[in-house]
Amino acid sequence: MIASNEEETKRIASKLAKNINDTNATICLNGELGSGKTTFSRFLIRSLLSGSLKEDIPSPTFTLLQIYEDLKRSIYHYDFYRLNKIDELIELNY
Numbered sequence: 844m845i846a847s848n849e850e851e852t853k854r855i856a857s858k859l860a861k862n863i864n865d866t867n868a869t870i871c872l873n874g875e876l877g878s879g880k881t882t883f884s885r886f887l888i889r890s891l892l893s894g895s896l897k898e899d900i901p902s903p904t905f906t907l908l909q910i911y912e913d914l915k916r917s918i919y920h921y922d923f924y925r926l927n928k929i930d931e932l933i934e935l936n937y
Contacts, residue, residue: 852879853886860890866916888918907935
């Protein structure tokens with residue numbers, strides 16, 4: 844998918860959220876630094892949690908993981924940008 848602006852990114856994320864019925868869905872985003880992955884993730888997470896999330900959605904670049912929950916689901920938002928090899932992920936018990 845390619846979005847040319849933030850509003851289009853929001854529309855795509857909202858549309859995808861409506862089609863995610865599986866509580867065990869995994870979505871992987873890949874792209875260059877600054878390509879909009881975090882922006883897309885923020886819109887998708889807000890859409891999936893139906894607006895119940897009031898706090899900010901930070902990028903987990905430094906924490907590696909942010910968890911968001913409502914009554915219906917838990918969302919695990921990972922960012923592996925800083926990892927260089929799979930062994931580093933295993934060392935963190937992920």
